[in-house]
Structure formats: structure tokens, C-alpha cells
Amino acid sequence: MDALIPLLTIFMLAVFVGFEIITKVPPLLHTPLMSGSNAISGITIIGAMVAAASSSTLTTALGFSALVLAAINVVGGFLVTHRMLEMFRKKD
Amino acid sequence: MDSALTNLAYLAASVLFILGIKGLTHPRTAVRGNLYGATGMLLAIVATLASREVFGAGVQGIGVILAGVVIGGGIGATLALKIQMTAMPQMVALLNGFGGGASVFVAGAVFLDATDPTTRMTVSTVVSGIIGSVTFFGSLVAFDKLQGLVLPGKPIHFAGQQFVSLLIGLGALGVGVMIVTDPTATNLYWVVVALASIAGVLLTIPVGGADMPVAIALLNSYSGLAAASTGFVLDNNALIITGSLVGASGLILTRIMCKAMNRSVTNVLTGAIGPKAEAGASADEVYGGRVKSASPEEVAMLFDMARRVVIVPGYGLAVSQAQHSVRDLANLLESQGTEVEFAIHPVAGRMPGHMNVLLAEANIPYDKLREMDEINPTFAQTDVAIVIGANDVVNPVANTDPSSPIAGMPILEVDKARTVVVIKRSLNPGFAGIPNPLFAADNTLMFFGDGKKAVLDLISAIKEA
Numbered sequence: 001m002d003a004l005i006p007l008l009t010i011f012m013l014a015v016f017v018g019f020e021i022i023t024k025v026p027p028l029l030h031t032p033l034m035s036g037s038n039a040i041s042g043i044t045i046i047g048a049m050v051a052a053a054s055s056s057t058l059t060t061a062l063g064f065s066a067l068v069l070a071a072i073n074v075v076g077g078f079l080v081t082h083r084m085l086e087m088f089r090k091k092d
Numbered sequence: 093m094d095s096a097l098t099n100l101a102y103l104a105a106s107v108l109f110i111l112g113i114k115g116l117t118h119p120r121t122a123v124r125g126n127l128y129g130a131t132g133m134l135l136a137i138v139a140t141l142a143s144r145e146v147f148g149a150g151v152q153g154i155g156v157i158l159a160g161v162v163i164g165g166g167i168g169a170t171l172a173l174k175i176q177m178t179a180m181p182q183m184v185a186l187l188n189g190f191g192g193g194a195s196v197f198v199a200g201a202v203f204l205d206a207t208d209p210t211t212r213m214t215v216s217t218v219v220s221g222i223i224g225s226v227t228f229f230g231s232l233v234a235f236d237k238l239q240g241l242v243l244p245g246k247p248i249h250f251a252g253q254q255f256v257s258l259l260i261g262l263g264a265l266g267v268g269v270m271i272v273t274d275p276t277a278t279n280l281y282w283v284v285v286a287l288a289s290i291a292g293v294l295l296t297i298p299v300g301g302a303d304m305p306v307a308i309a310l311l312n313s314y315s316g317l318a319a320a321s322t323g324f325v326l327d328n329n330a331l332i333i334t335g336s337l338v339g340a341s342g343l344i345l346t347r348i349m350c351k352a353m354n355r356s357v358t359n360v361l362t363g364a365i366g367p368k369a370e371a372g373a374s375a376d377e378v379y380g381g382r383v384k385s386a387s388p389e390e391v392a393m394l395f396d397m398a399r400r401v402v403i404v405p406g407y408g409l410a411v412s413q414a415q416h417s418v419r420d421l422a423n424l425l426e427s428q429g430t431e432v433e434f435a436i437h438p439v440a441g442r443m444p445g446h447m448n449v450l451l452a453e454a455n456i457p458y459d460k461l462r463e464m465d466e467i468n469p470t471f472a473q474t475d476v477a478i479v480i481g482a483n484d485v486v487n488p489v490a491n492t493d494p495s496s497p498i499a500g501m502p503i504l505e506v507d508k509a510r511t512v513v514v515i516k517r518s519l520n521p522g523f524a525g526i527p528n529p530l531f532a533a534d535n536t537l538m539f540f541g542d543g544k545k546a547v548l549d550l551i552s553a554i555k556e557a
Contacts, residue, residue: 003212003327004324007323007324010329010332010333011324011336014332015340017110017337018336018338018341019344021114022113022340023344024117025117026117027444027445027448028119028448028461029119029122030348030445030448031180031444032126032445033113033116033341033345033444034184034309034443034445035180035183035187036112036113036125037312037337039129039130039133040112040113041319041334041335041338042133042191043105043133043331044195044322045136045194046102046140047198047325047331049137049140049146050140050143050326051201052153053149053150053154053156054153054205058204060153062197062201062204063156063160064160065193066193066194066195066201068160068163068164069164069191069193070191070194071161071163071164071165071168072164072165072168073187074165074168075168075172076171076172076183077187078129078133079168079173080171082123082126082127084180085126087449087452088122088452088458089120089122089123
């Protein structure tokens with residue numbers, strides 16, 4: 001079963017880390033949490049980049065489509081989260 | 093860059109993502125946290141650009157990548173800078189969907205390119221294809237409903253809907269099994285994607301307006317799980333770690349939202365709320381002759397003696413863009429020595445935390461925004477509670493009538509305040525489709541009108557008094 005077990009181990013541990021940290025995020029910041037976590041889930045962009053650089057036309061086309069979607073996710077997600085969080089910060 | 097270095101960079105990026113979310117546990121550290129996340133992403137992208145697979149593939153590949161990043165980044169930046177805070181639920185729905193779509197394409201690209209795919213790869217490809225497509229089309233439907241484009245905001249039902257959804261879901265799984273047993277049948281991947289896309293649409297159309305917070309949180313979770321599953325396809329830890337963080341986050345939010353409505357996820361997803369066969373009292377029985385409508389001047393007089401005022405915002409505040417006028421009202425009352433706080437129900441608005449963002453946009457300090465459990469005990473000491481564009485979340489029937497569709501839902505107990513002012517367009521029921529006895533209570537004054545205009549009228553009436 002090649003690398004399945006190490007990958008599953010990392011998956012499970014990361015799920016637990018996620019539950020531990022995210023339960024501590026106050027409801028006040030739940031919207032930025034969603035947009036911010038959305039931005040980091042744009043990490044798929046690294047897979048898209050590898051596919052887009054492929055020599056096969058079909059793979060490149062699929063990779064390019066993924067790249068555009070993931071880039072919207074990453075740039076849009078971090079920027080809009082920043083916009084929101086600045087609003088929470090400015091009246092400290 | 094050799095692959096050990098690339099993977100080390102991915103590990104560093106994952107650590108930065110975790111620190112980034114950790115920063116979100118407090119408003120003071122949140123901006124920095126988000127920057128950690130963005131730095132992690134930049135690191136991961138640069139490491140991938142420098143990796144053997146990309147940099148080694150030649151100039152043409154780099155050109156394609158740059159073009160994709162510029163196009164996608166441009167669209168993303170435009171969306172992020174132009175979007176209004178009231179439209180944040182739509183924005184997040186759209187971003188969720190794009191994340192899911194990216195996973196579908198990446199998993200497909202890698203699978204179609206693989207010469208001798210392992211079982212791990214085929215299974216996770218199918219999972220990515222299914223979850224990603226459900227996320228993409230489910231999110232598009234959610235976006236459409238929130239934006240009010242084609243589909244109605246109300247739940248859409250047709251005969252045998254759940255049966256058809258189940259059949260299509262099973263069909264996608266069945267074709268998936270065929271791919272796993274015969275990985276050369278690569279074209280079947282698109283059949284899985286097509287079936288899962290239909291399932292995504294069918295799963296989201298029965299979800300109605302006020303249930304959107306649950307749907308968005310769940311789709312958020314799916315977009316993370318799709319990324320994690322794509323990590324299993326690519327054998328990439330960064331995707332797995334990040335995807336599971338986001339998956340966990342979405343699940344936690346889904347659970348909080350469901351608890352705040354005292355309903356199960358299944359109940360929300362099947363759109364099983366709404367006017368049941370005349371359970372409970374009719375509007376005439378509840379309101380008949382007992383509703384008192386007040387003018388701005390009458391309402392203004394209430395604040396003369398008020399020492400403590402609590403403002404309860406609902407979706408109506410977002411619709412009428414009343415957040416800035418509400419801030420002016422709060423400032424005016426505070427300048428007269430009145431204590432003003434805001435009571436935020438967890439499911440007020442169309443996504444988790446929606447009201448908090450709107451009030452923060454209007455420069456209302458976050459320490460004035462109180463959660464339900466914190467503020468409920470203080471309503472008895474509150475002189476005036478102002479409800480703006482909220483309905484079901486302040487309906488006392490939730491506590492008194494076990495047969496009501498909202499029975500057991502935790503509510504903001506505004507009816508305990510000395511006087512309640514409800515700013516609302518009409519007596520029309522909220523999403524649950526039931527009348528609200530609060531509007532006919534002895535201590536309630538109805539102030540009919542558009543949220544923003546009503547608040548502005550109230551401000552001038554207070555100033556003149």
C-alpha cells in the first residue's frame with residue numbers, strides 16, 4: 001500500500017490539530033476564519049503548477065484551469081480576510 | 093531545487109498555516125496570523141516554481157504558470173477589493189467553490205498523466221473528483237441563491253428528490269469503483285465528476301435562505317477535504333495538512349450553526365423546516381389587534397431615561413445596509429450617557445460571524461459585540477432592546493411551544509427587556525414561516541420601515557427631542 005499509512009497518519013494528526021486550534025477561534029472572527037482557511041486551502045495551487053508545467057497538452061490544460069481557480073482562491077481569500085481583519089483591529 | 097528541500101519548504105508553509113489560524117483566536121493577533129498564512133503560501137509557491145518538476149520542465153511551463161497566476165490573481169484581487177461586506181457570504185461561497193474545482197482539475201490531471209497509478213492514487217482521485225465537484229456546484233448554487241440571481245432563496249423541492257440524489261450519489265460511487273478496479277478507464281473520471289456535479293446541485297437547492305450559514309460552513313469543510321484528498325493523489329503533505337485543517341474548521345462551524353438552530357445537519361440539508369400544516373397559532377390569532385405601531389418621536393422618548401440599550405441586528409440590517417446608521421445611533425445614545433451593547437445570535441445573517449463583520453466595518457468596537465450566552469442574562473436589566481431586521485432568533489415561541497418548527501432553538505431573550513422596539517418592514521414571518529408573539533407583546537413597540545431609514549429617522553427624532 002505504498003505511502004498510504006504515513007499520509008493517513010499526517011492526515012489524522014492534522015485533523016486533531018485543526019480541532020484544537022479552531023475551537024479557540026471566537027465567533028466574532030468566524031467569517032474571517034472561513035475566508036482565511038479558504039485562502040490556505042488554495043494550497044492546491046502547488047499541484048496545479050506541477051500539472052501546468054507538464055509536457056502533455058491535456059494535463060497542461062487541466063493544470064492551467066486548476067491554477068486559475070486556485071489563484072483566485074489564494075489571492076482573493078487572503079486579501080478579503082485582510083480587509084476584514086483590519087476593520088476589527090483599527091479601534092483597539 | 094531537489095525534492096528534499098522542496099518538501100522542507102512545504103513543511104515550513106504548513107507550520108505557518110497553523111500559526112496563521114492560531115492568530116485568528118484573537119482580534120489583536122488576527123492580521124498578523126493572516127500574514128503568516130500568506131507568507132506560507134508564497135513560500136510554497138516559490139518552492140514549487142524552483143522544484144525539479146516545474147523549473148526542470150522548461151520555460152514554456154513557467155510561462156503557462158505565470159499566465160494562470162496573473163489571470164487568477166487579478167480576478168481574486170478584484171473580487172476581494174470590490175466586494176461589499178454585506179455580500180461576504182456570496183464571496184466565501186464562491187471561493188469555496190473555486191477551491192473544490194481546483195482539486196477536481198488537479199486530481200484529474202495527475203491521474204490522467206499517471207502511467208501506472210497505485211490503488212491509493214485511484215481511490216483518492218475518485219474521492220477528490222466527487223467531493224470537489226459537489227463543492228464546486230453546491231457553492232455555485234449557494235452563491236446564486238445568496239446573490240438572488242436565478243434560483244429563489246426558498247428551498248426547492250420536487251417529488252422523489254432525496255431518492256434521485258441518493259441514486260446519483262450511488263452512481264458516482266459505482267463508477268468510482270470501476271475506475272479503482274480498472275485504472276486504464278481514465279475517461280470514467282469525467283463521468284464521476286459529472287454525476288457528482290449533479291449531486292452537488294441537488295444537495296444545495298433544498299437549502300433555504302436562513303439555513304445558508306450551515307450550507308456555507310459545510311461546503312467550506314468539503315473544499316478542505318477535497319484539497320486533503322488531492323494531497324493523497326499527489327503524495328503531498330502540505331495539501332493533506334492544510335486540507336484537514338480547513339476540513340476540521342468547516343465541520344466545527346457547521347456543528348456550531350446547527351446547535352444554534354437546534355437542528356441536525358440532515359434536517360437543514362433536506363430543507364425540512366418551514367410552515368408545517370398549521371402547527372401553532374395563526375398570524376391573526378397572535379397579532380389580532382394587539383400590535384402597537386410607534387412613530388420615530390414616540391420611540392425617541394424611550395431613550396430619555398434609558399440607562400442600558402441593547403441592539404439586536406439580523407439579516408435585515410445587512411439587506412438595508414444599516415450598519416453605519418446603527419453606529420451613529422449607538423454613538424448618539426452613548427453621548428447621552430446610555431450604555432449600548434450589541435447582541436449577536438450565532439446564526440444571525442447568512443454566514444457564521446456575518447453580523448460581527450458588518451458592525452466592525454461600521455467601526456463599532458468589538459468589545460461591544462456580545463455573544464448570546466453572555467448577553468441573555470442582562471436583558472432583564474435592559475431598558476430598551478432594539479431589534480433590527482431579526483425575527484426567528486428573537487421569537488419566544490422557541491422556548492414556549494414544543495410543537496413549533498423552531499422549538500428548542502436558543503434565542504436572544506429580548507422579551508425580558510423593559511421595552512422592545514422592533515424595526516421591521518412588515519409583520520411578515522421570518523424564514524421559519526411562523527408568527528412572532530414578541531411583536532404583539534405588551535412591552536413591544538413596532539417601528540415599521542426599512543432598517544436604515546428607520547434608524548436615521550430615529551436619530552433625528554432623538555436629536556430634536
